[in-house]
Amino acid sequence: MLAGTINNTDFVSKLTSLKQERFSGKLLLKDIQNQEWIIYLFLGRILYATGGHHPVRRWRRNLLTYCPQLDINNLKFPENTENISGDISWEYLLLYSAVEHQQTTRDQAAKIIASIVAEVLFDITQATNITGEVKPDNLSVPQLVLLEPGQALAEAQHAWQNWQKAKLADRSPNRAPIIREPEQLQQQVSPAVFQNLTKLLDGQRSLRDIAAGMKRDVMEVTSSLLPYIQSGLIEFVDIPDAAPPISPPATVASQPVVAASNALIACVDDSPLVCQSLEKILTTAGYQFISIQDSLRAIATLLTRKPELIFLDLVMPNTNGYEICSQLRKVSVFRDTPIIILTGNDGIIDRVRAKLVGATDFLSKPVDAQTLLEVTQTHLNKTPQV
Structure with missing residues (x-):
């Protein structure tokens, strides 16, 4: 063996x-x-x-x-x-x-x-x-x-x-390019090229997705963007996986699927490892997922994507989970959205304060896969009581 x-x-x-x-x-x-x-x-x-x-x-x-x-x-x-x-x-x-x-x-x-x-x-x-x-x-x-x-x-x-020879070793073909400085880019390319780039680089498709759609090699596509990437006009963002077309049967799935839901779940956490861990567990279970590691852009991104459940780190640079949760509850679209606080310090004071700012639940890190899925199912299947 x-x-x-x-x-x-x-x-x-x-x-x-x-x-x-x-x-x-x-x-x-x-x-x-x-x-x-x-x-x-x-x-x-x-x-x-x-x-x-x-x-x-x-x-x-x-x-x-x-x-x-x-x-x-x-x-x-x-x-x-x-x-x-x-x-x-x-x-x-x-x-x-x-x-x-x-x-x-x-x-x-x-x-x-x-x-x-x-x-x-x-x-x-x-x-x-x-x-x-x-x-x-x-x-x-x-x-x-x-x-x-x-x-x-x-x-x-x-x-x-x-x-590597194309100087792309630090670029993953699984990340999505997005135009960071549209005005500067528009000055450097023709109107037709700018129009095409605006359509393609929407931050929703990976380099591999874009190359496949264009029927071109991914290295060729990435190399053509490299000058604009190096000058800071184009940047990369992480995007979630797509949802499976149907729910995998438990008899053949590598992990038990607990939800066929196509619900979009967000994780606001400055730790890439935490975001990736949650993404792996939740997407395997059939959910869509978006990670937000920049806390200053969290609310804007959440307003754009409107997830059905939010995992929110308690301690982050520049702000904290309490402030973000409080601000989200003031927005009508997030008034009843389940917001789960993530923390490595599961204390009674933190729990009380989290409830005061409108948090739905509290989850300790490191997150256990089974607990994560149970909490997710529980709060997606009922109207949160804040």
Whole structure:
């Protein structure tokens, strides 16, 4: 039985040894920012990969790229699951079902999977301080394609080397560009270019999303924006993952799905790790998510996005959770919105003060996944009593 931990220095050798041992199961990886990936292996070859930033966006983007005629929102899970056992991603099952129902071809599905795996391996290559473990699983699923780990890794490393040569090493293709200084940018480009940039760089689509929509390589698109990025005219923001098209069944999901709700949840916290942790848990459960790390922009961003529930850090630079909560309660649109205070100091005085400014509930950090989901469900399913 294979088990143990790995780091990024022997990631390649680990996949190679798993290939030689004809291993079936999952390779689970995590980086220093708590991004998690899953590589599914069947007899040592790659069956599928998921996790990391935007698994649903990645899946949807590649389906639309290689199978544009497919109606993603009408996909259904396989009705006959007698030939399916083991823990496999819902993304893979929906794709397999599309092939079975002749909504797409096996060749198209193979291209989709290869592209998804390439993106995942690229992100893993770009990540730092990776740890992980292998978990045997007697996966019994129809194989749409089986990829050679060595070739897939070599292609990912080549793409990463080109990304570095283009001086993009500190830029993630999963972040969304947005115009920071529109007036200055307008002076530097033609009216037609400015109009196109304004439409594309809306802060709602990642570099990968934009490149796919333009049918261009993501490195080419990012490189073309680099001069404006370096001059501060364009900046990057983190965006939430898309919601799954349907709720994954508990029998095949890697984590139990407690909500098919498409509710938008916001987290105002200056800690990237806290935001990423909440995003991972909540998006896996089917929620949409937005993180706000700049407390001074919190209210403006919340007014723009109008989330249905807000997690609010108590201690932040420049302001605090009490002040933001108090201001939000003065705005009619947030009068009844559940506001959950996050704090590492769960004291009675803090709780009383939080209630006085209109907080709905109190949650201690570090946040436990099950508690987070229970609190979220509780307050989304009832009218808050403030």
